[in-house]
Amino acid sequence: MVIQIDEISKLFGTTAALHPVSLSIPGGALVALLGPSGSGKTTLLRILGGLEYPTSGRVLFDGQDATGMTVQERRAGFVFQSYALFRHMTVFDNIAYGLNARPRASRPSKAEIARRVTRLLDLIQLPQIADRYPSQLSGGQRQRVALARALAIEPRMLLLDEPFGALDAKVRKELRQGLREIHDTTGLTTVFVTHDQDEAMELADLVVVMSMGRIEQIGRPQDIRTRPATPFVRDFIAG
Amino acid sequence: MTGRTMRHPFVQQSPMPGFGLAMGITVTMLSVVVLVPIAALLLKGADFGLANIWATVNRERIWKALWLSFRLSFLAALFNLVFGVVLAWVLARYRFPGRRLLDAAVDLPFALPTAVAGIALTALYAPNGVFGSVLADAGIKVAYTQWGILVALIFVGLPFVARTVQPVIEEIDREVEEASATLGASRLYTLRHVVLPMLTPAALTGFALALARAVGEYGSVIFIAGNIPLVTEIAPLLIVIQLEEYNYNAAAAIGIAMLLISFAMLLAINLIQIWSRRRIGHV
Amino acid sequence: MSDIPLPPAGLRPAAARRFHAPTDEAPAARLVLILLAVLGLGVLVLAPLATVFAEALSRGIGTALASLSDPQAWSAIRLTLLVAAIAVPLNAVFGVAAAWAITKFDFRGKAFLITLIDLPFSVSPVVAGLCIVLTFGANSLIGGWLVAHGFPIVFALPGIVLATMFVTFPFVARELIPVMIEQGRAEEEAALTLGASGWRVFRTVTLPNIRWALLYGVLLCNARAMGEFGAVAVVSGKIRGQTATVPISIEMLYNEYMTVAAFSMAALLAFLGLVTLLIKTALEIRHADQLTAQRRH
Numbered sequence: 001m002v003i004q005i006d007e008i009s010k011l012f013g014t015t016a017a018l019h020p021v022s023l024s025i026p027g028g029a030l031v032a033l034l035g036p037s038g039s040g041k042t043t044l045l046r047i048l049g050g051l052e053y054p055t056s057g058r059v060l061f062d063g064q065d066a067t068g069m070t071v072q073e074r075r076a077g078f079v080f081q082s083y084a085l086f087r088h089m090t091v092f093d094n095i096a097y098g099l100n101a102r103p104r105a106s107r108p109s110k111a112e113i114a115r116r117v118t119r120l121l122d123l124i125q126l127p128q129i130a131d132r133y134p135s136q137l138s139g140g141q142r143q144r145v146a147l148a149r150a151l152a153i154e155p156r157m158l159l160l161d162e163p164f165g166a167l168d169a170k171v172r173k174e175l176r177q178g179l180r181e182i183h184d185t186t187g188l189t190t191v192f193v194t195h196d197q198d199e200a201m202e203l204a205d206l207v208v209v210m211s212m213g214r215i216e217q218i219g220r221p222q223d224i225r226t227r228p229a230t231p232f233v234r235d236f237i238a239g
Numbered sequence: 240m241t242g243r244t245m246r247h248p249f250v251q252q253s254p255m256p257g258f259g260l261a262m263g264i265t266v267t268m269l270s271v272v273v274l275v276p277i278a279a280l281l282l283k284g285a286d287f288g289l290a291n292i293w294a295t296v297n298r299e300r301i302w303k304a305l306w307l308s309f310r311l312s313f314l315a316a317l318f319n320l321v322f323g324v325v326l327a328w329v330l331a332r333y334r335f336p337g338r339r340l341l342d343a344a345v346d347l348p349f350a351l352p353t354a355v356a357g358i359a360l361t362a363l364y365a366p367n368g369v370f371g372s373v374l375a376d377a378g379i380k381v382a383y384t385q386w387g388i389l390v391a392l393i394f395v396g397l398p399f400v401a402r403t404v405q406p407v408i409e410e411i412d413r414e415v416e417e418a419s420a421t422l423g424a425s426r427l428y429t430l431r432h433v434v435l436p437m438l439t440p441a442a443l444t445g446f447a448l449a450l451a452r453a454v455g456e457y458g459s460v461i462f463i464a465g466n467i468p469l470v471t472e473i474a475p476l477l478i479v480i481q482l483e484e485y486n487y488n489a490a491a492a493i494g495i496a497m498l499l500i501s502f503a504m505l506l507a508i509n510l511i512q513i514w515s516r517r518r519i520g521h522v
Numbered sequence: 523m524s525d526i527p528l529p530p531a532g533l534r535p536a537a538a539r540r541f542h543a544p545t546d547e548a549p550a551a552r553l554v555l556i557l558l559a560v561l562g563l564g565v566l567v568l569a570p571l572a573t574v575f576a577e578a579l580s581r582g583i584g585t586a587l588a589s590l591s592d593p594q595a596w597s598a599i600r601l602t603l604l605v606a607a608i609a610v611p612l613n614a615v616f617g618v619a620a621a622w623a624i625t626k627f628d629f630r631g632k633a634f635l636i637t638l639i640d641l642p643f644s645v646s647p648v649v650a651g652l653c654i655v656l657t658f659g660a661n662s663l664i665g666g667w668l669v670a671h672g673f674p675i676v677f678a679l680p681g682i683v684l685a686t687m688f689v690t691f692p693f694v695a696r697e698l699i700p701v702m703i704e705q706g707r708a709e710e711e712a713a714l715t716l717g718a719s720g721w722r723v724f725r726t727v728t729l730p731n732i733r734w735a736l737l738y739g740v741l742l743c744n745a746r747a748m749g750e751f752g753a754v755a756v757v758s759g760k761i762r763g764q765t766a767t768v769p770i771s772i773e774m775l776y777n778e779y780m781t782v783a784a785f786s787m788a789a790l791l792a793f794l795g796l797v798t799l800l801i802k803t804a805l806e807i808r809h810a811d812q813l814t815a816q817r818r819h
Contacts, residue, residue, distance in 0.1 A: 051417055051544055071420045071544045084418035088436045098422030101432070146418075153422055250629035255710060256720025258627050264619035265635070268612070272687045273642055276653035283656050322562055329559040333552060341559060343803050347567045349742070350795035350802075352749025354769040355788040358776050359570040362577055362785075370569070394566060413545050420544035426551075448643075455646025458751035458769070462776065475648035475752065482655065482756060491656060494649045501644055 001062050001156050001189045002027045003048065008057035010043050010213075017043040018213045020057060025191065025206070027062075030183050032200035033193045035210035036236070041193045042161055044210070048191065049159050050074045061156065077155030077188070081162040083146040085134040091145050092117055092130040098153035120148040123182065140171040147182065158183070160192035164199060176203050197237050201225065209233050280498070283491040295492035300468055301477060305496065308474040309504075311385060312453035315392035320446045323400025324438060330401070331408040348397050353458025360391055361462040383465030388473065391460045392453040399452065400445030407441045440516050447508040454501055574792045577785035589783035590790065597763045598771040598787070604679070605767060606747045609686040614740050617694025622728075624695075625702035626710065636699070642691045650688040651756025654681055677759030682767065685753035690743045697739030698732055701813070705731055734809040738802065745798040749791055 003025040010018040018040045025031050033041035046052040048059060050071035058067045066074065086094050093100075095117045099108055108116070121127050124144040134142055143163060150158065163179065164172045180203060183190045194200050200207045201221040209216045209224065209232075217229040228234035250258060284292055295301075330342050348356065364371045364381040374381055381387045411434065419429040457475040464471045474497055481490035542548065547555070578586045589595060620639060624632060642650065658665040658675035668675055675681045709731070713723045729736075751769040758765040766774060768787055775784035806813060 049421055051421070053543075071417075072423045072425065074421075075423065076421060078418065078421035080414045080418055082412060082414050084412065084414035086415065086419075086433055097419070097432075098424070101419070101422060101424035101428050149418075149422065250627055253627055254714055255626045255707065256714075257622060257724070258629075261619040261623040261626075262629075264616060265623050268616045269620075269638060269691075272684060272691055274638070276650070276657045276684075276688065277641070277645070279657035279662065280649070280653045325555060326559050326563070329555050333556055335556055337560075339803075341563060343799055344563050344567050346799055346802070347571060347795070350745055350799045351571065352751060352769050352788075352791045352795065354751040354772045355574060355749070355791050355795075356570060357751075358772065358784060358788060359573045359577075362781075363570055363573045369573070370565075390566075394570065397566060416545045426544075426547055451644045455644075455649065455752075457646065457648045457755070462773075475646050478648050478652055479756060482652065487656065487659075487661075490652055494652045497646060497649055501646070505644055 002060075003157065003189060003191070004058075004060040004063075005044070005048075006058040006060065008044070008047060008054045008059065010040070010047065010052065011055045016213050018047075018054075021210075021213075021215050022057075023208060023215065023218065025189060027189055028187050029205050030180070030190045030203065031192070031206045031208060032204035033191060033208050033210060034195070034197060034200040034236075035216075036195055038212070039210040040213040041208075041210045045159050045161055045191060045193050048157075049076045049078045051078075075153060075156050077150030077153060077158045079143070079146045079150050079158070079160040079163050081165050083134075083142045083166075085142060085146060085149070087134050089133075090130065091121075091126075091132050091134070091137070094134070094145060095120055095149045095152050097149060116152060117148075120152055123151070123185070124148045124178070138171075139167050140175055143167065143175060144178065147179070151182070151186065155188065158186075158188045158190040160190070162194060163192055164194070164196075172199075179203065197239075201237075209236065211236070277498075280491055280494055283487065284495045287488045287491060291488065292492040292495060295489045296496050300472070301474075301493060301496075303469045304472045304474045304477050305500070307385070307388070307472070308454055309500065311388050311392055312450055312456075315389055315396055315453050316446050316450040318393050319396045319400050319449045320442060323397070323445060323449075324404055324442055326401040327404035327408055331405050345398050345401050348394050353395065353456070354462075356394055357391065357459040357462035360387070360394060360459065364390060364463065382463050383467075383471065385471055387463035387465070388460050388471060391463050392456060395456050395459050396449030396453050399449040400442055403441045403445035403448070404438055407438055411437060440512060443508065443512050443515060447505065447512070450508070451501060451505060454504070455497070571792060574785060574788050577781060578789035580785075581782050585782055586786040586789070589780075589786045592783070594763050594766070595771065595783070595787065598766050598768045599790070601679075601682075601766070602748050602768040605682050605686055606744055608683050609690065609747050610740060610744050613687055613690055613743050614694050614736070616691070617696075617698055617739060617743075618732075618736070620695045621698035621702050621732075622724075624699055626707055639695050640692050642688055645688075647685075647689050647750065647752030648756055651685050651753040654685050654688065654753070654757050658684070676757050677761065677765060679765070681757040682754050682765065685757045686747050686750050689750055689753050690746045693743035693746065694736065694739035697735050697742070701732055701735040702728075734805060735813055738805055738813060741798055741802055741805075745795060748794060 005023040007020040007022055009020045035041045047054050058065055096113050099113045164175055207221055207224050208218050211232050217224055217233050361382055362368050364387055366375045371382055416429055419433045460473055466472055478490050478493050655676050660669045709727050710723050713727045749769055754767055758770055760766055760770055768791055772784050772787045
């Protein structure tokens, strides 16, 4: 799905989290929103997911104005920084949640839900953990379950907020590869937020560098590395 | 100190001073004020004999009163369970003018002495009272009926659920609710399947506290109850009546019965709580 | 990447109005819940409170004040203050001692001790009074001996104090224990290594750290102590001018159809409750950090 961001701005009270920014994301791309904290990258991601409403501007999905769509209507697979797993549900019930929450008419049968959950557990390479609770999982496992839960609703896009932020360096590296593979298998337009420039450069097709609520540069990793557009970008990728 | 040679010393060695003094004060006062008096009640019962206790308790008037106390206490706690969760939600989540006042008003039943609440509720719901006269026109009688007792028990138990649930709501991670929404769940579905399970253990704790309080409640109830034997006579009142007739054995028998039922109830509710925590509490 | 043409922007005020944060209920639902809370508390709690003052002032403020200056009313007020002045400090000492033992040391049976301290909360006040009567009444072992030596407990001041202490027993300890667990032992240990004596550590390190929680507990304990009815009704004997506390006087006056007098006394206690509530709210706002531990548990 093609995502277009047209002059989106966001004010919290009187402080501007986003100055009007515009961005087009081609269908099937894996995009990193890269920047330090307070750069507005998470706000932009949340506006895409329908968790925040922009102060001005439009969001378009495949050319259709989606600005007023509710979060439920958007069907964006969202992975939260804290993963936000439901701790009173097993891994199975977590992944099946979005399917069970559908109105009866469009809800798959129990057998179909079980089949899909099993397939997703295979996809994240954790086939044995269906009956466990989130508290019994490692950080890396939780992240993958959150990803599977987001994929279960057959999302139109995948949005990830600092997906590797809470993990140690070794697990982080493994899961980067995992996300790349899942992206390539599903072909979903994927946007992830990160403050880690290595992560953005290694993983993304397209990197959007942000600072203070503005987009500093949009480009392929090697372009940004060889031709930083602003002093900020040069300093940031050097650090 | 012999503790050094024991495998499990009573108290672990600590550089902190004052264990003897603090423990001495604690145990002495606990004994004089609470433990010895409760032991005296149980001893009185043992002295009176199980058969006699049963003979005293096993009368229609007493069964009716015990049943009334526990039934109405349960209903009042149930009402407070639902209303308390609503109150906690409104106070924790919404910002509106007068919220602080409302928040303080929740504690009023704790701050208002029971006798004061008792006569106020009676005046309010008596046939010539502000609420009572309106209700009387509708053909409903509250004061001097079981409805009156229910109103009083709701009053005294009102803060418990709200106050145990409110901090839990304040600590809910909003991302969990957002996650549910991004997965397509309606707000109602989120509340029912994500939020409510997180509140259940605390709500049950509040329910248990409200129930325990209501079962033993005396001051706020006796004025509005009318105290008609077999109809609106609560269990604690029977103890007072026996004592006024210097019938200590009978008073002790009823007291022990109440104590046992309270403890059994608390135990049952604790078990339910452990079960609910185990089922949904994988924190 | 602006190779994809943008369709023209249309007007969409309706969409903006439709949006509310996904963690909020719809505005209408919110309004209904707020109204439910306001109405419920208004009917269940605020209406009785208003009734107390309305009934007390139904014959004018002069009549209300006159009934409070009656000698028997004065004696009841003095007795209530006296009982609270004995019971509350004793319970505060107990609460601090128990919290110190429980939070600064590890010993066997700690959980059991905490259960015992909480016990009075699950005992009916009437049963509590009954226990005191059975222990210290004239025909009990201890009570008989004390009466013979000219020191009656039941139907006298000591009995009222004991009954009051029973029902308010856990208040201070319950406020202090979570706060002191939260604060740990490090500061006290540091003071000890600097050569301070045990008593000095308590006075200069522990007490300042727990003072607001202590005040909070004392406040709740005091409110309950001055208003206790069930337990005191059983042990007091209700001797006018001697063992009738304010709550007991309210009952006696009310049963004698002296409504204004009864409600004037009730208004006095209600006023006291409101002041307690005010201080409590102020403490929660100003010293939230020191009281949070207890609010969280």
